[in-house]
Amino acid sequence: MQGSQLIQQPVEHIACVISRRNSSHSSAYFMHALVEPLYVSTDVWQETMAVRLGQATGNSYWPAFETLDAGAESMARLVGLIKSEALPYFLRYGDLEGYHRLCEEFHQGRDVINPNILWSQAATELMAEQHVEAMATLHQIRRVVDADDDPAPWMLQIAKDADACHTLIGSDAAAARRSLLETEQKMRTRFKLPLAP
CATH class of the missing domain: 1.20.58 (Methane Monooxygenase Hydroxylase; Chain G, domain 1)
Known part of the structure; x- marks a missing residue:
């Protein structure tokens, strides 16, 4: 984990990243799966071709939480979406x-x-x-x-x-x-x- 990103290891020419994007309206946030070609210069992770986790099922809005207990349900749901949405995306586009x-x-x-x-x-x-x-x-x-x-x-x-x-x-x-x-x-x-x- 790096800051607001989870990065799949090992990192080849294409980085496979789960990135957190804060909502502009509240303390909630969105999670994106993206693939980043490291041989193309950029200052930030690019989300132009990213997938917003949970978008297809209407579960893409993640409430903020203050304690681990309060975030347990969100994190369990996130793990499920990483397995069902992010990992297939990385497998298809991550090379x-x-x-x-x-x-x-x-x-x-x-x-x-x-x-x-x-x-x-x-x-x-x-x-x-x-x-x-x-x-x-x-x-x-x-x-x-x-x-x-x-x-x-x-x-x-x-x-x-x-x-x-x-x-x-x-x-x-x-x-x-x-x-x-x-x-x-x-x-x-x-x-x-x-x-x-």
Whole structure:
């Protein structure tokens, strides 16, 4: 356990995390299961593709408690939801192949394409040494940003990074992958996770 997170061990390239999100209306909270690619830099755990535990059954709102006895029922229910909802999610999406599938599934049926998810998808393809696929996804980022009439500064930056990564893969794919592994080590340090061997 780290702060408000439970992190499944061992931690491979994709961290499998149970994260607590406080309610903005009370002292209650929500719990999310998420998978985080450590080779993509971020300052906080990303919940864009997370699953809110208990959402499907209407049991996602967790009351705060002051003592262990008062929280016994909540914690027992949480353990049940981790087993029934979080662990299958981690099993399906908690490795490179699964995370890639999650990125693809995220955009199915959506009119708006999220460049951040495309960036994570391209990085995952590069980690799996699928260079042709990674270059195609990086090119898609540029197309998405160019199609926006008034792209935000962060979109322009991600397109610039995608272009640079595309060029690097074309000239030295191994160096491009090494840069992701260096990011992973920084992320492990940032989130206080064991360093990769």
